[in-house]
Structure formats: structure tokens, C-alpha cells
Amino acid sequence: MHDLGRLAIALSGGVDSTLLAAVARRCLGRDHVLALHVQGPFIAGDESTRAAAWAAAADITLVTVTVDMLANESIRCNDPERCYHCKKRLMTTLLAIARNAGFPLLADGMNLDDPGDYRPGIRAADELGVRHPLFDTGWAKADIRRGALALNLPNHDAPAAACLASRIPAGMAVDADKLRAVDAGEEALLALGFRGARLRHYGDLAKIEVDPGDLETAFARREALLRAMRELGFRSVALDLAGYRRGAVNGASADDASDTKHPL
Template structure:
């Protein structure tokens, strides 16, 4: 669970109210929209506000069913879409059929998002929706995000960024709206678990998904399993490092990971960092 700032429940200086107003205006200008919906807090906020200001008939949430998306994340997105009362389409994408994606270059996400937005654009045109939008927020400019370039080329709008809402503000707004995932840790597709230049394969994706499923069953949140071939490098929050290294847990994790085919199992002492594979760029 994400730790909330001490003043999460307050509206110091009316900033939360003002940002919500700007977000509503940015979305209202779209008139009708298909939104890339992952089930994370960013896209959930865009969907919830869009339904509120544009009406259900003018909003479509679009989720990609892909081998790079953990099954539990797809199920959670479908459940949340139903809870938000938004029309929801799940489209099949086949990133592994793309040689440029499978080779796992630093711009891998560009090839993935290009397919997503091409398919979502076709869907929007068939259903008479004027625009595409996503959950890119004002903080995302500080990270390596080739996927955003693919969205820009497809004309995708970024209402959160347009309203100046960074991640902390997104969580404030989501909590104010009563969204159940306001504190959900950031997620990334399974292909982000592999070093650039390592081929993305179905077998590798399944192995990482099973490894992370096991850690969730142990009660962990906010972690990643980075796949370095024979070696699995586990990133957890700094407050979880000591407990994970305890004898009982350490033996159980090592045994399970070796069953999955890893020879070495390592605990990263730097702790969990979103996008840590970008540190080599």
C-alpha cells in the first residue's frame, strides 16, 4: 500500500479543488473519449471524472488483453470498470508478434503502445468517439517513456498532465472521489522485468508472473522480480528487506524460484525502484 502524505485528506489553499476544476474542464473539451484504462489510479481517475462530466454514453474505457499483462491485473481492471459504471472494451493485442517489441530495445514500449493506440483509435472511430486519452500525469515527463511518444503520434490527449496533476495530486483527487484504488502501487507490464536487449518470450513472461504471484501470496506489495536469466533479482520496499531476508521466508522463496527455473535468487539492497531497468540508459 502507498503511504499517504500527512495532509492527504486536506485541501491546503484550495489546490485540490482548483486542480479538479481544471481536470474537469480539460475533459469537458473532449466531448467524447476512449480512454486507455489499465486499472491503475491515473487512468481510473480520468475515467471516473469523464463519466461524471461527459456522461456514460460519451466515454469508453479500453483495456488491452496481452501476454505482458498479469492475469490478476486484467481481472481487477474489469471489476473496477464495472464499479465505475463505464462502458468497457477489452481488446486483444499481440506484442510478441512484433519483432521490434520482442527484441526488447529501450523504446520497447513505443511498439507496444503503437499497437494499442492503433486498435483503440479504430474502436473510437467505429463507436463515434472524438478523442483518445490516457492517464499520463504531470510527473511522467521525468521518466523514460517511449510509450508516450506513440500516444502523441496517435493524437492521444493527457488531461491529468494538462491540469498539472502529478502523482500525489492524482492520489488526492482519487481519494476525494472515493476511488478504491487511490493508494494502489504503480504497476508496469511484465516485459519491464527484463534487461534491455534480452528477448521477451512467452516462457519468460510466464515465469516472472508466477514468481510475482508467489510473492503476493506471501503478503508482499509494491515489489518487482527482475529476470536476469538464471538470476532473479527481487526488489521490495526498504521496510520489507529485513523481513524478506529472514530464514523462513528466504528458504521458501528460494525453493519456489528454483522450481521456476532460476539458479540464483538475489534480494536488491537498494529496494524497489519503479523503472529500475532504465538506470543503465
């Protein structure tokens, strides 16, 4: 990493980019690292809070950027390439800020496990020359968690997070109301004890995915789950019997996952 010189890092608040920023701070020094965090309706509110708190504690310069992704029709329409359009706009904005601040390189937290999923956003980042130091080092998620634990990072065991729009199936338009419902719904799931759970937004239907080990608890808390989701405006609530799967709605429609939904 020493050969990267002055490095800007897209800091989401997740363990991958947090570890990258921590290592960069140690290797390059405070004045040679700039963390850039995007806030907006696509990002869960607690992620922005965590990112700001950690950067301050780690003595890393953080610039928080507000980007209105919903202003872009290609993103709002939510076709299978939404992630490409979103990442292209996001990284273009961050690159301009970084270079204006004297940081010619921008890096993200992509790791060895990421390309196996359907991620057109990776293509957009590559087209812009965004660096992937963790991937280039050959680190997978398990390596990153071990490294984060060794550095006593507070999110070393935090569940994987993702853009809130990833909870809305391709072909269903993305809007601020849906994103707020997803964010509030996942906060409610966390409050009920379901760590790392997902709320998939299918219009009037909320599909809940919890860790497979939490399925029995979800059945036991059926009434609380129904109440929480209906307070957010959902008419129907379903529990996915397969449990949480990474990338469950990538390029999928509501019908694609219907055989594992259990009505609550």
C-alpha cells in the same frame, strides 16, 4: 474535461486511468465515455480482473481488447525502443476501435511525474495525438491518489504497476515464458506479503526488489523466497539491497545493477 465531448480512455486498471475514467464519467455522462482495456501476456492477470470489475461497478462501458505484442519482431527483440514500438501498436489499435465506435479522442492516464522517467512510449502516444488530461491539468501522482481517495476509488493506494516486459532488461528477448514467470513470481511475492515488489528476469537469475522497508522481512523469509523462485525455474535468486526503484531496468543490462544484488 467538458470540452472533450466523446472520450475513449485507455484503462489499464491502475489508479491514474481509473481516476480519469471516473471523472470523465461524472463530467461527460455514461454514453460519452468508452473504456478500452488491453489484455495479453504483457499485462498481469489481476490487472484485467480489477479493470473489468471496477468498470462494471462504475457503470462505464468497457471493451477488452487482446493484442498479441509478441507478433512484432521490434517488440520481441527488446531493444531500448521496445516501449515505443509497443505503445505505437497498442494505441494505434485502440484509436481504430474508438473511432469506429464514434469516439474521436483517446486519452491515457499520464501524469506530471511520468516524463521524468525514460519512457519512449510517451513519444509514441504523442505522435498519435493521444490526450493526457491529468498531465494537462498539472496533476502528479500524489494529486491523483488524493483525488482517487476522495472519490472512494478502490485502488487509490494501490502500488504502481507496469507492463511485465519492463521487468526484462533491454537486449534480452521477450517471450511468453519469461512474461509468465514474471507474473507468477510477482504473485508469489505478493502472497508472501511483499506489496508492490518487482521480479526482474535475467535469464537463470531472478532479481527481487522489495520496498526498502521490507528488506529485513525479505532476509527473514529467505527460504520461502528461494523456494518460490526455484519453483518457477530460476537457478539463482538475488535481492537488490537498494530496494524497488521505478525504472530500474529501463535501458539497462544485468551488469548495470549488479553492484546492489545480494545473493539469496
